[in-house]
Amino acid sequence: MAQPSSSSKPVVPLLKDELDIVIPTIRNLDFLEMWRPFFEPYHLIIVQDGDPNRTINVPEGFDYELYNRNDINRILGPKASCISVKDSACRCFGYMVSKKKYIYTIDDDCFVAKDPSGKDINALEQHIKNLLCPSTPFFFNTLYDPYREGADFVRGYPFSLREGAPTAVSHGLWLNIPDYDAPTQLVKPLERNTRYVDAVLTIPKGTLFPMCGMNLAFDRQLIGPAMYFGLMGDGQPIGRYDDMWAGWCVKVICDHLGLGVKTGLPYIWHSKASNPFVNLKKEYKGIFWQEEIIPFFQSATLSKECTSVQKKKKK
């Protein structure tokens, strides 16, 4: 029997019943039309931010559940205050109500990017590949992901480390509008990311990174509870640090548990820069705060009793 070529659509999409796609939004989800070939087989969890009386249109054919603020308040009661209002950080409510092992989350201004050959990039498929194959947090491989076709561990890579570590997080990147802070946006208003770097790599143990929530997948069982996106938006002093907060927590915990965090492929096409003046207002206090909080995370250590993301030290 002929094997399907790698470019043809697989008969059963990878992890079809084990992954939810979480989308925070305030608008009609027309962007899903472009993603239809890749997302339609999956279940969507839509977290509606802002006015709960507004109707969000979801293109036909998608299988979804939608939660607005009234739903969040009803389900969480007094704890609803843990979920950000008027901020895409509200997406982490979706991570919580999911029952699946894996989550992919994407912003509604992210479109399908093309690889250098002009082919549409199935971002979800690449994230799944990243999550299903091991990471290499303990030693750097100069040819990047050693498990990828056409690559391997190079000379001098310890054999005892070639089994790798389970992957907890896959952090994807962005073509067109890069994920810059307000000061960089102000200084480089015209900068666009056009460089397609054909690599996936593990962020080494002991190294923090700026985790962006725009195009992100993770293993809920391994790291889910740490994927709490910091409280931002209405009534909060800081914005645009929700995903960063989660990233710092996640990386320290993954390092402690011996889990891997990958970054690189897949790219999405980020269509529109947010307003740098609005962003500066949101970020302003965070710019000072991160200088204090990052050294804390860099030196944080966890007890040996903490053998999973849920387990805490006994008192």
Place this chain on the structure above:
Amino acid sequence: MAQPSSSSKPVVPLLKDELDIVIPTIRNLDFLEMWRPFFEPYHLIIVQDGDPNRTINVPEGFDYELYNRNDINRILGPKASCISVKDSACRCFGYMVSKKKYIYTIDDDCFVAKDPSGKDINALEQHIKNLLCPSTPFFFNTLYDPYREGADFVRGYPFSLREGAPTAVSHGLWLNIPDYDAPTQLVKPLERNTRYVDAVLTIPKGTLFPMCGMNLAFDRQLIGPAMYFGLMGDGQPIGRYDDMWAGWCVKVICDHLGLGVKTGLPYIWHSKASNPFVNLKKEYKGIFWQEEIIPFFQSATLSKECTSVQKKKKK
């Protein structure tokens, strides 16, 4: 006045009087013909391995000095035993006799590679760019080298770390024949590296990597004395770990001193795989050895009194 385009040859080559090219060899250096447009302005230090009575032909027009075993014995006297015999590790003699600030070393089976647009890659120019611009060892930037044109630090990168750290080492990669160990060569005899990853990245502080000496540049003033390539070849139990040894030492010292080590671009074209059976014989004992020695380097700490690569702790 018209600016020269970035692709035209600069009038004065970068670091012309501050960089030596070190080449270990046992054969005529015909491979230099291909490198002529890029290497001719620079001074070469050729370290002739094997029979000192053999004449090594160097193509006309190159400015070079050549040392054979007789020269090494004469110059170093009893200390000549520190320089490997019948092993490309002898190249570190060239690092020693150089008076320049920067070294680029390349194997004589490495040719000019082409980038995806089909243009010849000036490997030396890219190494110089890597060395002259800062590294980011303390925090990972997801868009890779933030100092590169079209890139920057992403949202969430601490502003206090954007000055970067001085770069001590630039480790380049290889298209065609990847730098695999003997077991991998045996298992994957036909594997070729065809993936051009358009990135330069800093290997984070605290992470070791397998440093290959095939296509390597460094700042002699910052890290030179640590670039001693371990004793291999005639009379030694282990081969093919000379550059690895230097890489472990260099990385631990760079981490201690707050210096950066980069890997990625530039690629060279590695023309011919060495014999995996011969390699296995050389590597055999090293395979066990590295499993013990790497944990040593991973936990090694240096005294605060060691404020340069030369300075040692007072007794």
